[in-house]
Amino acid sequence: MSREGIGPVVGLVLFTGIVLAGAIVTARVHLQILSGISLLLTLLVVNFFRDPERTIPEGEDYILSPADGKVVEIRREFEDTYLKGETTRVSIFLSIFDVHINRVPMSGRVEYFRYRKGSFVQAYKSEASEVNEQTAIGIENGSRKILFKQIAGILARRIVCNIREGNTVRSGERFGMIKFGSRVDIFVPENVELRVALNQKVKGGESIIGVFK
Structure with a gap:
């Protein structure tokens, strides 16, 4: 992951964890829906900030x-x-x-x-x-x-x-x-x-x- 993505991803993970915990404890439907949306958004942001290694072609031209x-x-x-x-x-x-x-x-x-x-x-x-x-x-x-x-x-x-x-x-x-x-x-x-x-x-x-x- 790129360093620019660390802050947004950590924030989303913490938010998702809090909402998910609330959904489990209270069994409220709106919290369950919100936790699902937040989890999906977190996965999308993680995917966006991915930073795969690349094989750099050799050649000055x-x-x-x-x-x-x-x-x-x-x-x-x-x-x-x-x-x-x-x-x-x-x-x-x-x-x-x-x-x-x-x-x-x-x-x-x-x-x-x-x-x-x-x-x-x-x-x-x-x-x-x-x-x-x-x-x-x-x-x-x-x-x-x-x-x-x-x-x-x-x-x-x-x-x-x-x-x-x-x-x-x-x-x-x-x-x-x-x-x-x-x-x-x-x-x-x-x-x-x-x-x-x-x-x-x-x-x-x-x-x-x-x-x-």
């Missing part, structure tokens, strides 16, 4: 998926904040049932970091990339650069990002999460060969998004 989820959009786009050129944007939608731990897609140095407040449009929509609350992170490794974004959704109202400009990062390492449904975009330059397709399910730190030529 690989760009890994920064998140678990479904590829909902692949499009050509001019990226004007960091890469400043023609790119391919791969957008990954995370449902509440996906692992929400985010992982670094490429080893290197964090050269660019920006946080921007914004709206909370449904994360699977294309405009979410432009208008929603987000962090943008640019990594450089020699002549190679990529940009990726953590984007809040209609339910996700907190972005956790533990890296900042100047940090050195390793491909596949954990760097944060977005709570309760979200989206991650990754922008790759023209000298990258894509290895994913639309509607494909990917795993953070394990699936290969593309390969530098």
